[in-house]
Amino acid sequence: MAYNLRSLSVVSLTEAKRQLEQIGCDPVGVALMTEKMLLPVLKLEGLSTKAANLLKQTFLAKGGDVAVSRGTADLSEECTDVLVFATVKQYRLALAQLKQQPWGLPRVAAAMEQALKAHLQRNYQRDYAWQDGKRLALKENKTLVMGILNVTPDSFSDGGRYFSAEAAVEQAQRLVEEGADIIDLGAESTRPYGGNQEISAEIELSRMLPVLERLVKQISVPISIDTYKAEVAEAALQAGAHIINDVWGLQRDAGMAAVAARYDVPVVVMHNQKEAVYAGDIMGGICSFLRRSLELAAAAGVREENVWIDPGIGFAKTCDQNLEVMSRLGELKALGCPVLLGTSRKRFIGEVLGGLAVDDRVEGTAATVAWGIAQGVQIVRVHDVRTMARITKMINAMQKRG
Numbered sequence: 001m002a003y004n005l006r007s008l009s010v011v012s013l014t015e016a017k018r019q020l021e022q023i024g025c026d027p028v029g030v031a032l033m034t035e036k037m038l039l040p041v042l043k044l045e046g047l048s049t050k051a052a053n054l055l056k057q058t059f060l061a062k063g064g065d066v067a068v069s070r071g072t073a074d075l076s077e078e079c080t081d082v083l084v085f086a087t088v089k090q091y092r093l094a095l096a097q098l099k100q101q102p103w104g105l106p107r108v109a110a111a112m113e114q115a116l117k118a119h120l121q122r123n124y125q126r127d128y129a130w131q132d133g134k135r136l137a138l139k140e141n142k143t144l145v146m147g148i149l150n151v152t153p154d155s156f157s158d159g160g161r162y163f164s165a166e167a168a169v170e171q172a173q174r175l176v177e178e179g180a181d182i183i184d185l186g187a188e189s190t191r192p193y194g195g196n197q198e199i200s201a202e203i204e205l206s207r208m209l210p211v212l213e214r215l216v217k218q219i220s221v222p223i224s225i226d227t228y229k230a231e232v233a234e235a236a237l238q239a240g241a242h243i244i245n246d247v248w249g250l251q252r253d254a255g256m257a258a259v260a261a262r263y264d265v266p267v268v269v270m271h272n273q274k275e276a277v278y279a280g281d282i283m284g285g286i287c288s289f290l291r292r293s294l295e296l297a298a299a300a301g302v303r304e305e306n307v308w309i310d311p312g313i314g315f316a317k318t319c320d321q322n323l324e325v326m327s328r329l330g331e332l333k334a335l336g337c338p339v340l341l342g343t344s345r346k347r348f349i350g351e352v353l354g355g356l357a358v359d360d361r362v363e364g365t366a367a368t369v370a371w372g373i374a375q376g377v378q379i380v381r382v383h384d385v386r387t388m389a390r391i392t393k394m395i396n397a398m399q400k401r402g
């Protein structure tokens with residue numbers, strides 16, 4: 001066919017630059033046009049209509065566009081949500097001007113600038129090292145695999161299977177051999193569907209510490225502690241753990257952020273709530289919750305590079321809500337943190353696939369892992385490490401060619 005016409009998927013400045021260079025574009029043209037090839041869309045909620053009007057005029061003058069509510073133009077509404085769509089170059093020009101404007105727009109412009117930077121960040125590259133010699137690296141095109149180890153009698157997938165210290169250590173060693181980069185050790189079931197009994201910190205530690213004390217000596221990878229209790233997290237870190245994985249995003253125990261800061265360790269903050277009820281857009285609710293977690297972390301002195309975020313798939317979400325969050329994972333990029341995804345064997349997978357039992361959800365989990373990585377996820381938390389490690393390796397190999 002004449003001209004071999006086709007559409008391109010250009011999602012990063014690196015890819016835009018590569019496409020321009022590939023056709024032999026002049027270097028000056030490459031520099032001028034790279035930022036014109038992307039059209040990021042940013043959403044703001046609850047902006048005053050006065051500020052929204054000025055923001056819209058500024059972007060229109062630079063060639064971009066802004067959508068606002070119908071009552072914004074005549075100020076018949078006090079606030080409006082805003083959609084901004086412009087090229088990267090148009091964003092830079094408009095935001096520079098907005099920093100000089102009234103009505104809180106300098107603060108809005110600064111926030112948009114940070115969100116744009118995060119949007120354009122393909123992957124985060126971070127190196128972690130601990131005093132015991134263990135290391136971990138977040139790299140471009142290298143998804144980390146977190147292997148799940150539950151020493152509980154009632155976890156939804158493997159409750160009771162590794163309840164003894166001997167069985168738990170053997171399983172951890174097996175997971176590392178299969179490709180786990182991190183072992184996530186949990187001693188209290190936080191099953192997302194209810195039915196689990198909350199336990200005291202004393203009981204949780206009595207289950208966890210005998211296993212942890214052996215693991216830190218016998219496995220070569222970092223260990224994360226799946227707990228929302230500051231007391232448990234601190235005891236685990238003193239015993240040699242390396243990462244905190246808090247399913248309540250620092251918002252259940254007021255002391256958790258301080259523990260993460262004091263020990264200077266990575267902390268996973270996950271979205272969670274009691275009911276699957278959202279006042280507005282579900283991703284808006286999740287991002288708002290996670291922003292609060294980031295604020296708590298910063299206020300306590302947790303370094304920015306030590307925070308990972310998790311959308312909390314399966315927690316306080318129906319099947320349809322889980323699917324919607326999965327389809328919109330890319331929106332989490334605006335928060336400026338590496339994303340961890342935990343979908344392994346969860347109920348929504350079984351529901352989509354016709355009621356499959358927990359142990360029969362490997363293929364469904366694999367699909368969510370592959371999709372998540374394509375949307376920018378850098379850490380996946382899974383039960384079936386060997387299978388998921390192979391999937392991540394294959395996807396990462398394809399990403400390197402992109």
